[in-house]
């Protein structure tokens with residue numbers, strides 16, 4: 001990854017798109033302080049991180065910055081409900097636990113919370129990982145492949161939640177292969193390929209791309225009727 005520069009402000013919703021292996025997940029992990037870049041700086045909520053650094057020694061910005069991993073990273077030995085509530089108990093904040101209950105109901109997964117991660121579908125696991133992150137009430141929410149296993153109704157609920165959170169000043173950076181979702185949800189689009197930002201700007205770049213690389217990418221999506 002080289003020369004990647006990203007500025008995300010409170011309330012902004014940034015959608016990262018790009019081919020498999022482009023570096024989208026890597027970028028989110030660097031922002032979350034889980035992986036180090038070889039050089040550069042990260043300024044998170046007035047805290048400056050200088051790269052390279054040892055991610056193990058880094059004071060993680062969690063939970064102010066929270067990442068939903070592409071692989072979800074649910075604890076297999078805990079019930080799904082406990083996966084959501086355990087980090088909140090560490091925070092000793094009862095209002096966040098109440099908020100978690102609300103999110104579970106909003107995504108209609110409250111009745112299956114006693115099951116373990118291996119006892120539900122991929123989409124249901126994804127919803128629990130999402131509720132865990134949302135309940136922590138972060139200032140910066142990072143969502144990797146956020147729509148990957150979700151059905152259209154849950155995607156609609158997710159869009160409503162993202163809009164609501166951004167209105168409350170939460171900055172959201174998400175990765176999605178669903179260009180329709182990106183177009184309807186993001187304010188800013190970043191097109192990443194081979195570790196470089198080839199084009200970024202308002203969602204209008206999805207209908208009027210400037211670079212040949214993004215044009216080619218969108219042409220492939222168009223063939224699949226990905227963009228309306």
Ligand SMILES: Nc1ncnc2c1ncn2[C@@H]1O[C@H](COP(=O)(O)OP(=O)(O)OP(=O)(O)O)[C@@H](O)[C@H]1O
Pocket residue numbers: 018019020021022023024025026027070
């Ligand atoms: N654990 C790893 N070890 C070595 N290389 C890795 C590892 N994870 C990713 N990479 C490499 O880093 C690059 C970026 O990977 P990354 O997972 O960030 O891509 P991505 O854009 O998120 O792709 P996808 O859309 O498939 O999720 C790829 O070239 C990939 O092969």
Ligand SMILES: [Mg+2]
Pocket residue numbers: 024025026070144145
């Ligand atoms: Mg990825």
